[in-house]
Amino acid sequence: MRRARGLLVLCSLVALLGSTTAAVSGADAGVASGDWPSWQGDPAGSRFNRAEHRITPRTVGRLKLKWAFAYPKTGAWAKSQPAVVGNDVFFGGPDRMFYAVDARTGKTKWRFSLGSVGASTMEGVAFNGATGAAVAEGKVFFGDSRGYVYALDQHTGKLIWAVQTENHPRGWHTSSPLYYRGRIYLGASSAEHGVDKDYPCCTFRGHIDSLNAATGALVWRRYTMPEPQAVGTWPSGATRYEPSGAGVWGSPVIDESTGTLYIGTGQNYSGHGGDFDTLFALDAVSGAVRWKQQVTDSDSWRDLCNFPDGEGYCPGLKDNTALDFDLGSTPNLFPVRGRMLVGVGQKSGVYHAFDARTGKVRWRRQLSVPSPLGGATGIQWGASYDGTHLYAATYYAGPGTLNALDPATGKVVWTTPNPADGCTRGGAAQYPEQCVLAHTPAVTSSPGLVYEGSTDGKMRVYSARTGAVLWEYDTIRDFTGVNGIPGRGGSIAGNGGAVVAHGTLYVQTGYEPMYPSERGNVLLAFDLP
Template sequence: MKGIRSLLATGLALALFGAAVASADPTTSTAGAHRGDWPTWQKDLSGTRFNADERRITQHNVDGLRLKWAFAYPHTDAPVRSQPAIVDGVAYFGGPDGRFYARDARTGAARWTFDMSVVEPGPRPAIAWDGPAVAGGRVYFGDIRGYVYALDQRTGTLVWAKQVDAHPSATVTSSPIVFEGRVYVGTSSGENTAGKDYACCTFRGHIDALDADTGALAWRHYTVPQPQAVGTWPSGATKYEPSGAGVWSSPVIDAKTRTLYVGTGQNYTGSAGDFDTLLALDPRTGAVKWRNQVTEADTWRSLCNDPDPEGYCPGLKDGSALDYDIGATPNVFTVGGRTLVGVGQKVGVYHVFDARTGEVVWRRQLGVPLPSGGVSGIQWGSSFDGRRLYIATYFADPGKVFAVDPATGRVLWETPNPADGCTTGGAAQHPDICSLGHGPAVSSSPGVVYEGANDGKLRAYSATTGRVLWTYDTVRDFTGVNGLPGRGGAISGAGGGAVVSDGMVYVQAGYAPAYPNPDGGHVLLAFGL
């Protein structure tokens, strides 16, 4: 699983146009919501992760951000990963404790709490595994068990919950997006992490369209054919092929052409289907408009990293066991009147295609690829502010934050994860844990780029130069507004990232790599000027 336009006037016009489209679209905001909200993981339909309406925080005063409140979760070994949505002065987010929360965005005061365990209690914990989308008076999100929920935005009352996949390993890491009465969300799986005695693998990735009012399935696109038994593994366990190609990432939509874009993961077994592919789908029917497969072969399971993988990872010999899937969410943007769609890959390449045809426009290698495991490249998502693309790399020795020209892929600036990241702050006490990499998606507001790191630090960068303007170390103890003790850590990846709304910045802290936290839980932190 992972540029300055030639004419500034054109870039500014596009930024304003994109902001107007995102603000006016009733399917990505609630009635009465104002333009500074951040209602979905993607921020808007086109996936900019850019708040054009943020006017309080600028590159000149961002160093004045201070912690306004912290929310601490009960102690748990699960990481925190549910990026908050901010709508009408309320923060909506899930915790690693099986609860979903609504808190006052300014003060952290309680609005309501929903206990997810009331939906089909079972052996697997009910934990929000993605970021919510707030639309039409409801809050939509998925969980680790493969359920998608709709809650009443005002009261937190359950409207509906649907298990989109009953496979024992299915999970929803894809943050939903809402468009014209439907919820679009992908399903992924951890089945490929099972051991040698497991009959691997039977999971099929898919992207679904659900009725926003009822949760009923409107259509489904499977990424691989139905797995079939094709023999046995050396252990004697049944071997199934093909499998995998989970949809880890969150979809985006070009409202003008009514096209949904989403990336897919690698095969677990076999080599078939829409693995490592950017899909362009008709949101009304699920029909494929075009597909672009960015890797010729990519079959990977965790046993590929086993000391003795012989017979369990055939791709190690032919170089096709890479784990170089598309875990990042696409960005839809316009250059010179031509609509493009770009997406990062875990091999460290950012790809840009013609949004109408799927034709390759440009590619840029940013991360340094490692032999296997897909941890060096682009993980969860990038940001576009109308002028530049902002892209971060993970374990890339070190990870870096880049600004890239959207027309050509030319790197405008690159800033490495600061070398002192593991020797300063709380991470300095844990040199065996700390690393210089960026797991989260990138976010931006006018003049400022935000990215968190494995060293537990959230940083703000100048959008024009890449200079670090502000750093906050989260590897420290906090007392939550809910009275619980908490401690930060690696900034939340797996689809998380900083959220910028109405003069505030929000981030979840407590992801992998896990820093010792014996006395408290992970934290949601809220900053303001």
């Protein structure tokens, strides 16, 4: 009997280890050939390309510019992280176009105009453009900042379907889609945090959607907020609605062994309530909540909180709860001692790790200390996991830093600050008023290497073992695009990060802070000679 029990325990442990490995390495099946088919890199959100063997710690120093693809001057951010499948690269531009180009030459294969689909109340809002893409089923899926979600033919760019997921006039998508078993999953956020004093604030409530990948039909929707109610007026006389917000800025991930979807939410725009600053674990089939963890007690913030006369419009100024402490980062799934954990970075500077099945807190690590800038100091878009360490970067943290963490304990293995001379040399030295030592993008990794760009305009590759900078390229310079358009680099783009696939490094440039230029932003591709 004792031996039988021992065998049963051993078999159960093997099954558990197999399932946790499948949730990470099985998720990598889509990138086993070296592709990078989605924002997350794989369904588990590792942002790690284990199949990359050309760019290594020994060869990375020889990376050279392969081609530049330039956008027309628009004044908007470049925010669409490329997806790479075979010899095709898919991405959106700040010019409201979506492109497919040849990975070898940068030559355009097809392009699609977002404006060709319907109308939107967001047409006049800056930073219009596509999210990162997910490529599956012969289709390219992405959202945009008009509130639409699209499916294009992967080979021709022909529109297969487009659906408007937003009935709110300021709703949009910053969340990039995840494809899983015939469904598309993504979140919805909004520009309502940027409204003025005369606006009846606020009525947006975030949501997470599951769409049929073949048709775009809504399968289920999970709201993060109850319907906002009128509760009086603001000092301007505009109607006051509460609670509101909890937009979903980041992208989802999934544990394939349990069918559990994980995604984080943002702050309240007004009032206090709903599932703000919350990590959700949802049943991917039904959208039912398996567990949720709210990581901040109170967080009501909108742009008016940044102004001295915002007191009447930002109640949190008095009690110090105007924090802007979103879970804007995409989660990461990683196994530790036979159990799956799910981690997520917060704009407070804390990286949280939970038991993926129960939601129990396993550890937390503070990587930066909030300043008067609030959430601008913390972890923005996402971290990376390479099977050994977690890598997370902080933004306006004086300076921003890149950190390697032990996934079992959260212990900091190494920390590398944004180089102190980043704003005094290279192209950034011309713009001392704009330059800041900060890390906006999500972190990316490949065997032995970590990739993170800076607002000082420099793309850097670090040693995964020590954190030493092994390669650097200053993007604040003029380029001639292979598409015949003159371009210029700038801050390395947020809303995504570097992409590494088939021996090529792809970097979007042109984000906050915007450097003065008469030229548009650029997508850069680097490879080994």
